[in-house]
Amino acid sequence: MRIESESAKNQWVTAAFECMLDGGLRNIRIEALARALGVTKGSFYHHFANRAELVRAAVERWELEGTDAIIALANREGAPAERLHRLLGVIAGSSAQQGRGELMLFLEASDEGVGDAVARVTGRRIAYVAQLLEEHGVPSGLAQRRAVMAVAEYHGARVIAAGTDSLPVDERVLDVGDAIRFLETTLLAP
Template sequence: MVKASTTRQAWLDAAYATFQRDGLAAVRVEPLARALGATKGSFYWHFTDRAELVAAVVARWEEERTDATIALAQAGGDARRRLEALFTAVAHQRHDPATLYVQAPAEGVDGAVARVSRRRVDYLADLLVELGHAPDEAQRRSLVALSTVVGLAQLAAVDVTPPDPEALIATAMRMVLA
């Protein structure tokens, strides 16, 4: 049964859920239409093409996984507490299967992923500078921390997950601060 109308938000919600479950490559118009009980025409009423939908999914990913995480950490007090809040927030995020970092070039969203990565590295580096690290060293440590998070997401995508994610994040934080 086809619904009378499906909103742009419903399309985006369905696409984002698909992205989280199966990766960005699985975000396709026809399967989403079937899942929503909508027509492809409904999709094209709200989006010019799949690329526009993918851009909206990536924008939502950026807001949920970067903007909201940084805002949460910013409420944490001094630099040490903000760093702890940041690592705790990241530890509790459900990692997307088939991480967007690997999919970005093929999906044409590598510019957005690069922008998000730079924001993440710069935010962490700023905290480390506040804690007394030299700017160059803070940047290096931030890159290592982001690489660790991305690597863990990749491992989770193939069901290699640590038995104690909290302990792993605590170790990562100690290494970044060492």
């Protein structure tokens, strides 16, 4: 893929973001990205001071696409229970590969200097689920605890899905519809 100068910086960020989703932050390698983009390594330094700057930009993209855009989609319309259903459907539909990349991001965050962004995303996800539950009528403290459990379940399922092939959990065993119904029933209970 050849890149044009006017959108080159954005294409570097997009390529880094895709590498991050594919295998975590350590998967973002400047020389490999330059080869994939059909440019020289010097092009990278025209747009970024160093790799850390590109990593931060990729993580910002993850924050926008993996949290802000999903919340906006879920929040379009409907009662709180409908918005929760939409949210769970969107996140359940994301690929296992994206889950592995996000898992690696969480594990590598402090080493790569993006721990604050990961904490901010986690806090935002918890706050949004808690908000939906409160709007549904769940008392505030209980809504907060359930939201923490829901986000933890999401990440726990990603850990299991990213496990070795010997684990008996995959798309054939774990029915997404069942998981969504279980979460909705648990989260929205009085």
